[in-house]
Amino acid sequence: MSSTTKNTVLTGDRPTGPLHLGHYAGSLKARLELQGSVEQYLLIADAQALTDNAGDPSKVTSNVLEVALDYLAIGIDPRLTTIAVQSQIPELAELTSILMNYVTVSRLERNPTIREEIRQRGFERDIPAGFLTYPVSQAADITAFRATLVPVGEDQLPMIEQTNELVRRFNSTVGKPVLVECDAMLSTVTRLPGTDGKAKMSKSLGNAIALGASPAEIRKAVRAMYTDEQHLRVSDPGRVEGNVVFAFLDAFDPDAQKVAQLKAHYRRGGLADSAVKAVLEERLQCLLAPVRAERQRLAVDRRAVLQILCQGTECARERAASTMDAVKRALGLSYFG
Amino acid sequence: MSSTTKNTVLTGDRPTGPLHLGHYAGSLKARLELQGSVEQYLLIADAQALTDNAGDPSKVTSNVLEVALDYLAIGIDPRLTTIAVQSQIPELAELTSILMNYVTVSRLERNPTIREEIRQRGFERDIPAGFLTYPVSQAADITAFRATLVPVGEDQLPMIEQTNELVRRFNSTVGKPVLVECDAMLSTVTRLPGTDGKAKMSKSLGNAIALGASPAEIRKAVRAMYTDEQHLRVSDPGRVEGNVVFAFLDAFDPDAQKVAQLKAHYRRGGLADSAVKAVLEERLQCLLAPVRAERQRLAVDRRAVLQILCQGTECARERAASTMDAVKRALGLSYFG
Numbered sequence: 001m002s003s004t005t006k007n008t009v010l011t012g013d014r015p016t017g018p019l020h021l022g023h024y025a026g027s028l029k030a031r032l033e034l035q036g037s038v039e040q041y042l043l044i045a046d047a048q049a050l051t052d053n054a055g056d057p058s059k060v061t062s063n064v065l066e067v068a069l070d071y072l073a074i075g076i077d078p079r080l081t082t083i084a085v086q087s088q089i090p091e092l093a094e095l096t097s098i099l100m101n102y103v104t105v106s107r108l109e110r111n112p113t114i115r116e117e118i119r120q121r122g123f124e125r126d127i128p129a130g131f132l133t134y135p136v137s138q139a140a141d142i143t144a145f146r147a148t149l150v151p152v153g154e155d156q157l158p159m160i161e162q163t164n165e166l167v168r169r170f171n172s173t174v175g176k177p178v179l180v181e182c183d184a185m186l187s188t189v190t191r192l193p194g195t196d197g198k199a200k201m202s203k204s205l206g207n208a209i210a211l212g213a214s215p216a217e218i219r220k221a222v223r224a225m226y227t228d229e230q231h232l233r234v235s236d237p238g239r240v241e242g243n244v245v246f247a248f249l250d251a252f253d254p255d256a257q258k259v260a261q262l263k264a265h266y267r268r269g270g271l272a273d274s275a276v277k278a279v280l281e282e283r284l285q286c287l288l289a290p291v292r293a294e295r296q297r298l299a300v301d302r303r304a305v306l307q308i309l310c311q312g313t314e315c316a317r318e319r320a321a322s323t324m325d326a327v328k329r330a331l332g333l334s335y336f337g
Numbered sequence: 338m339s340s341t342t343k344n345t346v347l348t349g350d351r352p353t354g355p356l357h358l359g360h361y362a363g364s365l366k367a368r369l370e371l372q373g374s375v376e377q378y379l380l381i382a383d384a385q386a387l388t389d390n391a392g393d394p395s396k397v398t399s400n401v402l403e404v405a406l407d408y409l410a411i412g413i414d415p416r417l418t419t420i421a422v423q424s425q426i427p428e429l430a431e432l433t434s435i436l437m438n439y440v441t442v443s444r445l446e447r448n449p450t451i452r453e454e455i456r457q458r459g460f461e462r463d464i465p466a467g468f469l470t471y472p473v474s475q476a477a478d479i480t481a482f483r484a485t486l487v488p489v490g491e492d493q494l495p496m497i498e499q500t501n502e503l504v505r506r507f508n509s510t511v512g513k514p515v516l517v518e519c520d521a522m523l524s525t526v527t528r529l530p531g532t533d534g535k536a537k538m539s540k541s542l543g544n545a546i547a548l549g550a551s552p553a554e555i556r557k558a559v560r561a562m563y564t565d566e567q568h569l570r571v572s573d574p575g576r577v578e579g580n581v582v583f584a585f586l587d588a589f590d591p592d593a594q595k596v597a598q599l600k601a602h603y604r605r606g607g608l609a610d611s612a613v614k615a616v617l618e619e620r621l622q623c624l625l626a627p628v629r630a631e632r633q634r635l636a637v638d639r640r641a642v643l644q645i646l647c648q649g650t651e652c653a654r655e656r657a658a659s660t661m662d663a664v665k666r667a668l669g670l671s672y673f674g
Contacts, residue, residue, distance in 0.1 A: 046670065050668075054439055057510070057511070087670045088672070090431050091427065093430040100465070100466045100467035101387055103465070103466050104462070104464055104466065105469050106463065108466055127443075128437070130437035137434070309672065310673045
C-alpha cells in the first residue's frame with residue numbers, strides 16, 4: 001500500500017452527542033464508500049469540541065465512546081480506516097502552537113466560517129481564544145496526517161483555504177515543502193433537514209433520529225415529521241419541496257423511480273401523509289435495524305471498543321509524530337538529535 | 338526535599354541573543370541567590386520567542402545553546418536549578434490548548450503587557466495569533482511546573498493576574514484545585530539602562546554588554562557610555578541621575594559607600610567622566626573575567642552542554658507531564674487509563 005499513489009483523507013466529528021441520520025447522509029455514507037480505496041483517518045475531535053464546551057467537558061468526553069460505537073456499527077472497519085481521538089495526540093497541540101505564529105488575529109477574524117459560527121453561538125466579543133483559533137488546530141490536524149483530500153461542505157471551504165495558506169507560509173519560511181497542501185472534496189449531498197423541517201438536524205434541537213434509535217423512536221419521529229402545512233385533506237395536491245418526508249426518501253430510499261412516482265402522486269393529490277410516512281418508516285427501520293443490533297452487540301464490551309480506539313490513536317499518533325519531527329527539524333528545533 | 342515546604346520558582350528567557358548585563362542585574366543575580374533555597378526551573382523559552390520571530394526561526398534556535406552557556410558560566414548549577422527547553426516539552430503546548438478555552442479574545446486584547454508589546458513591535462492589526470495568545474502559553478508554563486513564585490517586573494504583573502484567572506476558571510470548571518495559583522515575586526532591581534542611556538539594554542539596540550564580552554569590548558562599551566551631556570569640563574558639577582555610569586556602579590559595585598562618595602564628588606564638580614568610567618571598567622572586568630573564562634571552557638564541549646539541557650528538559654518534562662495528566666483526568670480526557 002503505497003502512500004504516494006493513494007490519497008489520504010481526513011474527516012471527523014465533534015463528539016457532542018451520538019451520531020444521527022444527518023451524519024449518515026452528510027458524511028458517514030461517503031466514508032463507507034471511500035473505505036479501502038484511500039488511506040482514511042477518522043478523528044474524534046474532542047479537543048475541538050471543548051473549544052465551545054469548555055464549561056461542560058463531560059458533554060464531550062462522555063460522547064467519545066458513543067461516536068466510536070456509531071462508527072463501528074455503521075460499518076467503519078478499523079482495519080481499513082484509522083479511528084483516532086484528537087486529545088490523545090499531543091503532536092496536534094504542538095503543531096497548532098507552531099502554526100499559530102503564521103496567521104494573524106485579523107485573518108482569523110475574517111474567516112467566514114468562524115464569523116458565522118460565532119454569530120450562531122452568540123459569542124459576540126466573548127469568543128473563547130480557543131474557538132477563534134480552532135481553524136489553526138484544524139489545519140494542524142489536516143497537515144499532521146498529511147491529508148491530501150478533506151471532505152467538506154461548501155460552508156467549510158474557508159477552512160481549507162486557511163489551511164493551505166498556513167502550509168504555504170510555513171513552507172516558504174523554512175524553504176522546503178515540509179507540509180502538504182490539501183484539496184477540498186466537496187460533498188454532493190444536500191444537507192438533511194431536521195424532522196421538524198429546520199435546515200439542520202441536530203440532537204440539541206430535538207429534531208434528529210439517532211443511528212441507534214429504537215423502532216419506537218423511529219416510528220414516533222417519522223409520524224411527527226413536518227410535511228406540507230397546506231396539505232389538509234388527502235385529496236388536496238401536496239408540496240414535495242420543503243417536505244421532510246420526501247427529503248428523507250431522497251436521501252435513504254435507493255429506489256429513485258418509486259420515490260419519483262410517490263412525489264408525482266403527492267403533487268396531484270390523493271396520497272395521504274400517513275401513506276408516504278409508512279413507506280419512509282419501513283425504509284428507515286430496515287436501514288437502522290442492523291446498525292442498532294451491531295451497536296448493541298459492541299456496547300456490551302466497551303473495553304474492546306476502547307482498545308480499537310487506543311490502537312487507532314497510536315497509529316495516527318505515529319504519523320502525526322513523523323510530521324511534527326519534520327516540522328521541528330525544518331525550524332531547527334531538534335537540539336537533542 | 339519536600340515540595341510542600343519549598344517554593345517552586347519558574348523563570349526563563351527568550352533565546353534571541355546571548356545574555357547581557359541587563360539580564361544579570363534584572364534576573365540572573367536573583368536566580369543565583371535563590372538557587373538551592375527553592376525548587377527552581379529555568380525555561381529557555383524558544384517556542385515563545387518564535388511567536389514574534391516566526392519568519393526567522395534561526396534567530397531563536399541558534400541562541401538556545403548560547404543562553405545555556407550564559408546560565409552555566411554565571412553560576413547556575415544544574416544540580417540545583419532545572420534548565421529546560423520549552424519547545425521540547427509537548428505537554429506545555431497541550432496545556433496551552435486546553436487553557437485557550439478558558440479565556441476570551443477580548444480579555445487577551447485587554448492585557449496591558451500585550452498591548453504595550455504589540456505597540457512596541459508595530460504589529461497593529463497584523464498581530465500573529467501566537468503572539469496575542471502567548472500569555473496563555475506562559476500560564477501553561479507556570480502551571481505545568483506548579484510554580485508558586487514567579488519573579489517579574491512591575492510591567493509583567495498583568496501576566497500573573499491572567500495566569501491566576503485561568504487557574505481559577507479551570508479549577509472551578511472541574512470542581513477541584515488541579516492547577517496552582519502563583520504569586521508574583523516583584524524584582525527590587527530598577528531596570529539597567531542601555532550603555533547609550535536608553536531605558537532598556539538590548540542586543541538589537543546595540544547598547545548591551547554581553548556576559549561573554551571580551552576585555553576590549555567591555556572597555557569600548559564603558560568608554561562610549563552615556564554620562565551627562567552638560568558635564569563639559571571636569572570642574573563642572575555633574576548629574577548622577579540618568580548617568581549610565583552611575584547606574585552601572587549602583588548595579589554592580591558592592592561598595593555602596595565608595596559609590597556614594599563618587600556621586601557626591603561628581604555632583605559638586607572636579608571628577609572627570611574618564612575617572613568614574615575607569616572605576617566602573619575595573620569593576621566590570623573583574624565581574625566578567627571569570628564568567629568569560631568559564632563560558633569559553635564550556636563552549637569547547639558543546640555536546641556536554643546539550644547533555645545538561647537534555648537532562649534538565651527531561652526532568653522538567655516529567656513534572657509537566659504529571660500536571661497534564663491531572664488536567665486530563667479532571668476533564669475526563671483519560672479514556673485509555
